[in-house]
Amino acid sequence: MLSLNDYLRDAEQAHGHLCAGQVLGVRMAMLGLAKLGIEDPHGKDRKRLVTFVEIDRCATDAISVVTGCRLGKRALKFRDWGKMAATFVDLESGKAIRIAAKESSKKLAREMHPELESKNQQQMLAYREMPADDLFAMQWVKVELLAEEFPGYKGERTVCAQCGEGINFRREVELNGRILCRACAGERYYRPE
Ligand SMILES: [Zn+2]
Numbered sequence: 691m692l693s694l695n696d697y698l699r700d701a702e703q704a705h706g707h708l709c710a711g712q713v714l715g716v717r718m719a720m721l722g723l724a725k726l727g728i729e730d731p732h733g734k735d736r737k738r739l740v741t742f743v744e745i746d747r748c749a750t751d752a753i754s755v756v757t758g759c760r761l762g763k764r765a766l767k768f769r770d771w772g773k774m775a776a777t778f779v780d781l782e783s784g785k786a787i788r789i790a791a792k793e794s795s796k797k798l799a800r801e802m803h804p805e806l807e808s809k810n811q812q813q814m815l816a817y818r819e820m821p822a823d824d825l826f827a828m829q830w831v832k833v834e835l836l837a838e839e840f841p842g843y844k845g846e847r848t849v850c851a852q853c854g855e856g857i858n859f860r861r862e863v864e865l866n867g868r869i870l871c872r873a874c875a876g877e878r879y880y881r882p883e
C-alpha cells in the first residue's frame with residue numbers, strides 16, 4: 691500500500707481536484723484494505739477485492755483509485771443510497787467490512803480548525819488528521835455475491851425480442867412469454883424522441 695499522501699496525489703489526478711470527499715474516500719479505502727489484510731490491491735491482490743459504494747460523489751472516485759476496483763471490471767458495485775459508505779469484500783477469505791463516515795465528523799472538523807475559513811478547507815485538513823474511530827463507523831458484514839456478479843464471470847447472452855439489442859446473462863426479463871431487455875419490459879430511464 692502507498693501512503694495517504696501518495697494516494698491523495700493519485701486521487702487528485704484521477705478526479706481533477708483535491709477535496710474533502712477525496713480525503714474521506716482515500717482514508718476509507720485504506721482502512722478497508724488494512725482491515726482485510728489486503729496489501730497490494732493493484733498487484734498480487736488485484737483479483738481479491740469487490741467494493742460496493744453507496745454514493746456517486748467525490749469519495750467514490752478516490753475509493754476506486756485506492757482499491758483498483760472499477761465499474762468496467764465488475765469489481766465496483768454502485769448502490770444509489772446517497773450515503774458516504776462503502777463495503778469492501780475479500781473474495782479470498784469471504785470477509786467483508788462496511789465503513790461509513792460519521793455525521794459527527796463534520797462538526798469535529800469545524801472544532802479542530804476554526805481558524806480556516808471554508809468548510810471544505812476545514813474538512814480537508816481535519817479528515818487527514820482525525821483518528822479513524824472519530825471519522826468512521828465500521829462493521830463486519832456478510833455479502834452474498836451471485837456467480838454473475840464476480841469480476842471474471844462469463845455467461846450466456848441473449849437478444850431482446852422487442853428491440854433486438856444483446857443482453858448479458860440474466861439481465862433479461864420474461865414478460866407474457868417473451869424475453870425482453872429491462873428497458874422494453876418497462877424499466878427504461880429514457881424515452882425515444
Ligand atoms: Zn471532489
Ligand SMILES: [Zn+2]
Binds near residue numbers: 871875
Ligand atoms: Zn429491448
